[in-house]
Amino acid sequence: MATNISIIYKHLLWADSLLALIRSESALHISHKIHFSKLSGLNRKHIDLIILEATYPNAELVNQVIQLKESGFPVIVIGYHLDNEFIELLLVKGLDGFVLKTCGQANLFEAIHNVSQGNKYFCAPIAESLSKRLYNNTDERRLTTREKEVLLGLVCLKTTSCIARQLNISEATVRTHRKNIMSKFGSKNYIGLLRYACREGLLQTPDEQFCVGCSNRKCISTN
Missing domain, CATH: 1.10.10.10 (Winged helix-like DNA-binding domain superfamily/Winged helix DNA-binding domain)
Known part of the structure; x- marks a missing residue:
């Protein structure tokens, strides 16, 4: 049975290119190609996996992952290399996979296979950087x-x-x-x-929103 995939994109050309790549694999099927502004209304019954385009590390991306995971969707993010703390935050929110845009077709298909089987997948550069951060003294x-x-x-x-x-x-x-x-x-x-x-509270104005996932009172804002 084919894996039904939905692509959530910001850039249409990127989505069209990814769609053509996925269609080259007979075991995969694209159910939807959706602009990120139209996330509501996705039907879990007809989608096995979400591929989400990431552009910048911001609250919007985190909120998108949270929204999709709360709806029960397995989610793979495809984006540029983010710093380790941001990737860890996405992991906490339930992200299933992360593939760099610099990776190849084999990495993408491996991610889809693993996540569709209920496993996590992170391409080698991401996994290596997370591993170093995790095991550093x-x-x-x-x-x-x-x-x-x-x-x-x-x-x-x-x-x-x-x-x-x-x-x-x-x-x-x-x-x-x-x-x-x-x-x-x-x-x-x-x-x-x-x-x-x-x-860490090192800033002179810690009540301002500087980052995603901070415990300070304004950092829960989606702005």
Whole structure:
């Protein structure tokens, strides 16, 4: 029996390309191709699996995953490499699979096969980064006092030279701290650093919404 798949997309060209790829496999069938703004009304009886296009790591993506999982759909996200903390948050919300847009056809079909069988699937780069984060020693990941000071400057959008002057250290030392901070928490960009700083209460205005999944009172907003 063919696996009935629905594609939820933001970019039509991407959806059409994915549809053509999936149709090359006889055991798979596309039930729907739906724009993300029209999620309501999906019929669980006619859909075995959802493939969701991800563009940016934001509250919208998390809310989409939550909505689909609450409706009982297995969900595979296809997107660009997100920082580890964001992927972990999606896992907590019940995400079944994640495949990078840089992966190939074999990875996509393997994800579909695994998730349709009730298993989880994460492509190799995602699985590797999550594994490193999971098994890293907590003490090795803990920030030093100086690293916290540099982190606060970074998320407040201060320049390297400004941070160096304020902390009375060289710009090279600031860059070294920045590299170490990103390495400890698997963050690829400032968004990941910002979420971590907010969650740990390192920001000067912790009641503002800086990140997805934060325990601060405004972070439950979908804005």
